[in-house]
Amino acid sequence: MNKEKKTIEIRLPAVGEHARILRLASAGAADACGFDVDMIEDVKVIVSEVFTSILEADGTDAVFGFIPSPGKLEVHIRTGSGEPVLKGANEMTLPILQALAGSVESDDEGGLKLVIEK
């Protein structure tokens, strides 16, 4: 079996209604990791939170990459414009992400990497 990590990528225009598509896609990715329904719901909250932050900033495209593996989901997020992902974050965004995801890391290019583990 090919054990190379595969990224499922979804690019969303800055349209709030598309959050629904993002939530469903993220639920599918989380389900592929074997997460229970509570964790799947947490993942949906996480991606919605980040997407809202991107919409609040400058309405650029948002690119979400999901790397599912047994018991672990990596989510890589960047903006189409290269602006920092959390530029439009409010005071509660980061604490929410930190509370729900095991790990929240920003990279030098403004991207965000989240790791959610069982």
Added chain:
Amino acid sequence: MTENNHLNENSLFEEYKQTGNIEIRNAIVEKYYYMAKVLANKFLNRGVEYDDLLQVASLALVKAAERFEPSMQNKFSTFATPTIIGEIKKYFRDKASTIRMPRKYYELYPAVKSAYETLSQENDKPPTPEEIADMTGNTSEDVIQVLEMVRSGNITSLDEEFDEEGYSRMEAVGDEDPAFERLETRDLYERAMEALDENEKRVVEMRYVMGMSQKNIADEFGVSQMYISRLEKKIYYKMRKKLESN
């Protein structure tokens, strides 16, 4: 929040720490009550009512206000958010049933299925999730979730075919199904058959009396197996409606 606001915020907490005055604590809680509301909102649609979530979040906010150390230089929102989320998640773990989500969708499934059948027949084409959502009073996202769970096997459809002959689980579990038990009563069976036209009656006879497969019936009628499968669902729906009206 500006540095000035941060100082004002801290002075309120420092005063509370020094005096233990409940009125000051209540003022803090009132000021940050919006956090409880925002965070309770994030956990909606998981089978727990908003009011219950808000109550848990509010109590957690009070705890956070009591435990916050302004000297630690953190903003209160940074400290309180994980505290409140932690309490909400603990509530889910301790108080709510571990099967609440499947149960939620499991309970939605009959309504979604019924709406699907009704709308399919009314419009002569499969409905959209939005149409089903309108009819059942749910969101289309919920409907999609239910359909997805059916597909993934978390909810098993009784109409789903499980062998190449096209037999459904409904047929396999007939003995335990109340609808089939009722059909065993001749009188009820005949009344149910009144709802069907001649072709439909013929299909029932071929399927359940003669024991023919959907494929064989399809060959007999010169139509596809899929058509017979749909017709069978329609027949089942009409017979059920007829029995329910009795």
